[in-house]
Every structure is written in structure tokens, then in C-alpha cells.
Amino acid sequence: MRTANQVLTQYAAYHRDRRNIATHFVGVPIIVFSVVLALAQVVIGPVHLGWIGIILATIYYLVLDRPLGFLLFGFLVLCGAVASLISFKTGWAAGLAIAAGLFVLGWAIQFLGHKYEGIKPAFVDDIVGLLIGPLFVMVEVLFLLGLRGDLKSYIEARVGPTMARRDGKPLGPGDTTTNSKMQGA
Numbered sequence: 001m002r003t004a005n006q007v008l009t010q011y012a013a014y015h016r017d018r019r020n021i022a023t024h025f026v027g028v029p030i031i032v033f034s035v036v037l038a039l040a041q042v043v044i045g046p047v048h049l050g051w052i053g054i055i056l057a058t059i060y061y062l063v064l065d066r067p068l069g070f071l072l073f074g075f076l077v078l079c080g081a082v083a084s085l086i087s088f089k090t091g092w093a094a095g096l097a098i099a100a101g102l103f104v105l106g107w108a109i110q111f112l113g114h115k116y117e118g119i120k121p122a123f124v125d126d127i128v129g130l131l132i133g134p135l136f137v138m139v140e141v142l143f144l145l146g147l148r149g150d151l152k153s154y155i156e157a158r159v160g161p162t163m164a165r166r167d168g169k170p171l172g173p174g175d176t177t178t179n180s181k182m183q184g185a
Helices: 004-012 018-039 049-064 066-090 091-115 129-144 149-159
Strands: none
Touching: 004 066, 004 091, 004 129, 018 049, 018 066, 018 091, 018 149, 049 066, 066 129, 091 149, 129 149
């Protein structure tokens, strides 16, 4: 299993344009919530599938990085609680409709960001990128707060700093995905 540093570096290679990162601050949480809300429409015994998904995702994040896993758990619990409330108030059909609308909105925002970036989303090359998106957003928030400088230095040493406008520019000589740099990660 790859380390948190490795998966975040690989994901960051597709996210160096500040405009794209800004869209991820909005789009990723919307997508995560929409998935939890959709899963919340399926109740098994005393819990809905959203809670099961939250537990499984949290285990994965905790294995990658314990402090980040706990932070993401807090966000996921908030998603689960709001999804439970919406499901209770609206019923399953309206809950699914809301989830579908939010899912489409979140992805539209994501694809706008990758238009700025000038390259495809990370999950196209590695499906694990779908799980790393929330972790990446959490890390970017921590970077803005001046935290986890060690991780920021690790990532930037391999894929470079964020830039105001990437517009599809390669990160290294003829290398748009930094695979050659990633092998040493």
C-alpha cells in the first residue's frame, strides 16, 4: 500500500493551478456529501449505508495518516448527520434527487477546475484518486493554515509549488504527470 505522502503527491501532480485547487474546495465536499446522502437512502437495520461508507473510508484514511484520518472523520460525521436529517425530512425519493443534483453540480465544478488546469482529473489514470480528493482538500486547508509544512515540502520537492495559472504546462521537461519524479517518492 502506498503512503499518504505518495498518494497525495501523485494527486497533487494533477492539481498545481490555484484556480483548480479553489474549485476542489467547493466541488469535492459537495461530491462527498452527495455520495453520503445517496447511501443514506438505503437503511439496514438501525443505520443507513452512509454510515457504513463513512466507517470504511475513515479506516482507509486512518491507515494512510492518523491525524488526517481523524480530521476527515469529523467532516464525514457531519455529512452523515446532515444526510440523516435530510433523509428523515424528505424521504428516499427526494433524498436521492437532491443527492443526484449535488453530485452533478460537484462534478461540474471539478471539471471547470481541470479546464483551468489544462489536464485531465487524477482519477482518470488512477481510480484511487476518487478517495484521495477529500484528503487532498483537507491537506490544502492545513497548508493554508501554515500546518503540515513537512508534507507540503515533500510534495513540492516532487511536483513543484502551486502556480497562479498552469494552463496545461508540463511540470518538468516534457513530463505532464511527473511519473518520473514519482518513482522516487
